[in-house]
Amino acid sequence: MGLAQLIDAHKQEVLGRWKEMVRTLADARKLSDASLEDHVPELIDWLAARLRDRVSTNDYGTQMLSRAHAFQRVGEEFDLVEVLVELAVLREVLLGLWVEEPAGVAPVEVLHLSQDLDDVVTVCTTEFARQVVRRYCGSPQAAETLGP
Incomplete structure (x- = not known):
C-alpha cells in the first residue's frame, strides 16, 4: 500500500486526529466543525491524488484550496x-x-508529501498576508506586491 492509498483508507481518522489537535488552538475552539474543517477534506484528497499521479494532478487545486482556506x-x-x-x-498527522x-510506502512518497505541504503553506501564507493587507490597508496594489 502506497502513501496515497494509506491516506485514502484512513481519511476520516486523519481528519478526526487533525480536528482534535487543532481544537486546542484558541481561535479554533470557537468554530463549528464545518468551519473548522473548511477545505481540509478536499486538501487531504488533493494530497492523495497528487501522490498517486504527480504529472496529471492539477497544481491549481492546491492554489485554490490554500487560498480559500486562508481567506476564510x-x-x-x-x-x-x-x-x-x-x-x-x-x-x-x-x-x-x-x-x-x-x-x-516509498521514501520518495514522504518527500513528495512534504514538498506538497510546503507549497500549501507558501500559498496559504501569501494569501493570508494579502487578505490582511487588503482588509487593514485598503490597498489592492499593496496586496499585489506580495506576489502571485
Whole structure:
C-alpha cells in the first residue's frame, strides 16, 4: 500500500486526529466543525491524488484550496500563526500515519508529501498576508506586491 492509498483508507481518522489537535488552538475552539474543517477534506484528497499521479494532478487545486482556506481564516479573525499551526498539525498527522504503517510506502512518497505541504503553506501564507493587507490597508496594489 502506497502513501496515497494509506491516506485514502484512513481519511476520516486523519481528519478526526487533525480536528482534535487543532481544537486546542484558541481561535479554533470557537468554530463549528464545518468551519473548522473548511477545505481540509478536499486538501487531504488533493494530497492523495497528487501522490498517486504527480504529472496529471492539477497544481491549481492546491492554489485554490490554500487560498480559500486562508481567506476564510482571515474572515474568522485567525492569527497567521494559528493558520500555519493547523497546516503543521496536518503534516504531523499524515506523517504519523506513515510511521504507524510504513510497509509499502516509498521514501520518495514522504518527500513528495512534504514538498506538497510546503507549497500549501507558501500559498496559504501569501494569501493570508494579502487578505490582511487588503482588509487593514485598503490597498489592492499593496496586496499585489506580495506576489502571485
